[in-house]
Amino acid sequence: MHTLVILPTYNEAENVLPLSREILAVDGGLEILVVDDNSPDGTGRLVEEARPAERRLHLLSRPGKLGLGTAYLAGFRFALEQGYDAALTMDCDGSHHPRHLPDILRAAAAHELVIGSRYVPGGGIVNWPRRRQALSSFANLYARLLLRLPVNDITSGYRCYRRSVLETVDPFGIRASGYSFLEEMCWRVHRAGFSITEVPIVFEQRTRGVSKIDSSEIYRAALHVLATAFRRPPAPGLARGRAEDETPAAAERAEAERSAAGR
Numbered sequence: 564m565h566t567l568v569i570l571p572t573y574n575e576a577e578n579v580l581p582l583s584r585e586i587l588a589v590d591g592g593l594e595i596l597v598v599d600d601n602s603p604d605g606t607g608r609l610v611e612e613a614r615p616a617e618r619r620l621h622l623l624s625r626p627g628k629l630g631l632g633t634a635y636l637a638g639f640r641f642a643l644e645q646g647y648d649a650a651l652t653m654d655c656d657g658s659h660h661p662r663h664l665p666d667i668l669r670a671a672a673a674h675e676l677v678i679g680s681r682y683v684p685g686g687g688i689v690n691w692p693r694r695r696q697a698l699s700s701f702a703n704l705y706a707r708l709l710l711r712l713p714v715n716d717i718t719s720g721y722r723c724y725r726r727s728v729l730e731t732v733d734p735f736g737i738r739a740s741g742y743s744f745l746e747e748m749c750w751r752v753h754r755a756g757f758s759i760t761e762v763p764i765v766f767e768q769r770t771r772g773v774s775k776i777d778s779s780e781i782y783r784a785a786l787h788v789l790a791t792a793f794r795r796p797p798a799p800g801l802a803r804g805r806a807e808d809e810t811p812a813a814a815e816r817a818e819a820e821r822s823a824a825g826r
């Protein structure tokens with residue numbers, strides 16, 4: 564399966580190249596798209612410099628910090644346009660270890676969405692304070708019950724989506740970012756009738772660089788789950804057809820992103 568690993572980055576200069584090398588060593592079918600938001604620490608420049616020696620490494624440079632949700636969307640768009648079979652999202656801070664990739668890729672052969680899960684047997688978290696663990700467990704239980712999802716780790720960003728999912732559930736219609744984006748994607752995928760499975764991962768708190776997610780994010784996500792629980796899922800099959808994606812401004816934006824990515 565020709566899979567694009569999407570690595571959203573904001574100030575991950577210490578992490579981006581070591582992690583990229585580890586990922587590419589796992590499987591010859593993997594390519595990487597780094598979606599960098601003009602990181603002040605030069606993350607994008609490092610990737611640009613490494614690209615000539617590694618043709619499986621791609622870069623999408625955006626002009627400023629536009630958020631994790633739209634970074635995923637830019638990656639999904641690239642994956643669809645360039646004909647990849649699947650898009651796999653990973654944090655670039657060491658929390659999502661590449662040793663879990665083989666299990667995730669194996670599961671992706673049989674399931675349309677695979678989630679690297681902290682909350683199934685064999686999964687876990689290293690180096691999180693007890694309070695953060697409790698908050699995360701509660702947030703997941705709350706979202707699972709309200710959204711009626713058969714998933715234990717709804718806020719994990721370590722995931723593999725098959726192309727058919729991205730073409731069907733209209734991810735580009737999601738306005739939320741961060742945890743809310745991840746929860747809404749799960750909900751859309753499940754409601755569209757796709758098969759979801761979880762593979763255990765051990766999540767390791769970042770040891771280098773600083774976090775960009777503030778704690779209010781989790782409360783925003785709780786409100787978003789509540790609002791989503793009372794919504795009807797969107798009609799499937801709209802992914803490429805939203806009116807706003809067809810405006811000249813959107814076309815220009817897409818073109819700029821393509822040329823920035825060197826494609």
Ligand SMILES: Nc1nc2c(ncn2[C@@H]2O[C@H](COP(=O)(O)OP(=O)(O)OP(=O)(O)O)[C@@H](O)[C@H]2O)c(=O)[nH]1
Nearest residue numbers: 571572573598600629630631634654655774775776
């Ligand atoms: N392109 C882009 N990447 C982002 C943005 N915000 C965060 N990221 C990246 O998204 C990934 C997850 O962000 P983190 O800051 O680690 O967030 P988190 O894992 O929820 O929080 P911690 O557990 O505190 O690390 C990392 O690779 C970040 O560099 C953004 O606005 N744009």
Ligand SMILES: [Mg+2]
Nearest residue numbers: 654656658769
């Ligand atoms: Mg992190």
